[in-house]
Each structure stands twice: as C-alpha cells, then as structure tokens.
Amino acid sequence: MEEAHLCVTLVPLFNHLGIAEQREINSLVTHQKFKKGEVILSPELSAQLTIVARGAMKVYQLSANGREQLLRVVEPGGYEGENLLFGAKNENLFGEALEDTEICRLKQSDFQDLLLKQPKLTLKLLAINAEKSNQVEQQTRFLMMEKVEERLATYLLDLYKVTKDPEVLIPMKMKELAAFLGTTPETLSRKFRLLEEEGLINRKGKHVHLADLEALEEID
DNA sequence: ACATTAAAAAGCA
DNA sequence: TGCTTTTTAATGT
Structure with missing residues (x-):
C-alpha cells in the first residue's frame, strides 16, 4: 500500500462523507502524476472530473490569436471539469502543471452515479461552484477595464x-x-x-x- | 494604445 | 555557465 494518496479526503467536495463512502469513491478514481509544464487537461481529454491532490494546475483558454488567457490556478483540493460532466462542451480549455503535480480523475459516468447515490454531494457541488463563479466575475471585471x-x-x-x-x-x-x-x-x-x-x-x-x-x- | 519581434540584460540552478 | 525570465528598443496594427 504505497499510496498514502486518498485524494478523496483532500477534496472539500468529498471529505464530509463517511469513510465508507470515501473508500467507494476512491476506488473509482485513477491517479496520475505530472511534471512541471506537462499538459493535464486538453479539450479532447476533458470529459472527466479532475482533482488536484498535490502541486498546482493552471487553467487557461486560448484566444483567437493563440495567446493564452489564464482563468485560475487550481490548488490541492480544487477541481476542474465538473461542468463538462453535465454536457457543457467547453471547447478550448487547457490545464497545465505549474510544478510537479498529482491528479485524480473521475470518469463522467461514475461521477453521475455518485451524484444519484449521494444527494449531499450535489448540494456541496453547487455550493463550491457558486464560489467559483465569483472568481470568474472578478476575472471578467479585469477584462472589462479598458487600460x-x-x-x-x-x-x-x-x-x-x-x-x-x-x-x-x-x-x-x-x-x-x-x-x-x-x-x-x-x-x-x-x-x-x-x-x-x-x-x-x-x-x-x-x-x-x-x-x-x-x-x-x-x-x- | 497595445502587440509583435528581436535582442540585450538580469536571474537562477 | 547555460538556460529561463524580464526588460528594452524598433516596428507593426
């Protein structure tokens, strides 16, 4: 058991659940390690929930000229890709490791099953997502400023x-x-x-x- | 007003 | 030192 890596317990979305549920979720999760600069998330591979367990991942999209617009930096416990799980086909969304980073992924179908079994999760997801859209507002507030x-x-x-x-x-x-x-x-x-x-x-x-x-x- | 390109200067391992 | 980041300058949109 070299995996002291119950990333489920690190995530606000899951850590309020009982140990049994956490184990169940953890069994559905795949773990991956990335080195600094490697691409974690790209438009094709993004139909899954991606959780940062260690390190940091920057999330950005590319604008018309090919320049990147940084959206946010996801730190341990944060996640990305939840809206993709519900069908929103976010096209040009990328994630890259800012340092050596460990990632947990949850497949779309498994995650949907979880939400059905655990209504609490749905509420938690909504609450955390509300905070996230606040950050997006702050970002658009920057872009609306002219200079x-x-x-x-x-x-x-x-x-x-x-x-x-x-x-x-x-x-x-x-x-x-x-x-x-x-x-x-x-x-x-x-x-x-x-x-x-x-x-x-x-x-x-x-x-x-x-x-x-x-x-x-x-x-x- | 800002981007792009190129190149020099400054930092860092 | 050799690579990366930051700054400066010239030119383009």
Whole structure:
C-alpha cells in the first residue's frame, strides 16, 4: 500500500462523507502524476472530473490569436471539469502543471452515479461552484477595464487589501501575471516602469512598494 | 494604445 | 555557465 494518496479526503467536495463512502469513491478514481509544464487537461481529454491532490494546475483558454488567457490556478483540493460532466462542451480549455503535480480523475459516468447515490454531494457541488463563479466575475471585471494600467493598479490594490501591507509581493512569474491581466510581458514591464516614474510605486523584482495608494485608486 | 519581434540584460540552478 | 525570465528598443496594427 504505497499510496498514502486518498485524494478523496483532500477534496472539500468529498471529505464530509463517511469513510465508507470515501473508500467507494476512491476506488473509482485513477491517479496520475505530472511534471512541471506537462499538459493535464486538453479539450479532447476533458470529459472527466479532475482533482488536484498535490502541486498546482493552471487553467487557461486560448484566444483567437493563440495567446493564452489564464482563468485560475487550481490548488490541492480544487477541481476542474465538473461542468463538462453535465454536457457543457467547453471547447478550448487547457490545464497545465505549474510544478510537479498529482491528479485524480473521475470518469463522467461514475461521477453521475455518485451524484444519484449521494444527494449531499450535489448540494456541496453547487455550493463550491457558486464560489467559483465569483472568481470568474472578478476575472471578467479585469477584462472589462479598458487600460492595462488600470488592470495592473487594481491588481496591486487587491494584493494590498489582502495583506494590509503596502509592501506587496507578486505571487507569480511576470509572464503569468501578464496573461492574467490579459496583456504581454512587454507591456506589463512598461506599465510597471510608468507607475514607478510617476512615483506611485517602487519595485525591486517582484517586490512592489505601493507609495501612493490614493493615486492608484484613481487610475482610469 | 497595445502587440509583435528581436535582442540585450538580469536571474537562477 | 547555460538556460529561463524580464526588460528594452524598433516596428507593426
């Protein structure tokens, strides 16, 4: 029994169930390991529930020009693909391992059987999905803002609101932040420099000091 | 205003 | 050092 890998117990969706049910679910699940950079989810292989047990998976879609639009980062306990299980044919949805990552997959038919047997699961799924659509709202709120400057300022202020500290640390690579904000690393770099020249921020790599919070709020 | 392309500079293992 | 990430500059949409 080398598998200390009851990923079912890690997942909010399942971990409120009794041990017997968890065992049953776990027996339906297949485990996979991915190395950093490997593709976990692609449009063809996505008719299954994918759970992150360890590591992190970024979920993104490709826009017309082939640029990626990052949607979210799924961390241990999170999952992706539940809407696909109900028939929503999300075409260009991809998932990639940000680091060495362990994944559990549940087949569509098995998952549907589970929901029939465990009505509690259906409610839990609904609740967790509601939170998820909130995050999607936040993302579309970024894309509705016209200027990159504005999106960047809003992002920095969001980090500040979380920590209450004007010394902020960008938690991802600039390349990924650019994708998150819907722009390129080049433009992002220029906007950072612009804000620095205007005296609104100081930056040393990924450490950013928010010098003028009020002015950042007013960008638009 | 921003993207794209190319290339230099800076970081990191 | 050799590879990856970030920045700078020139040019295109």
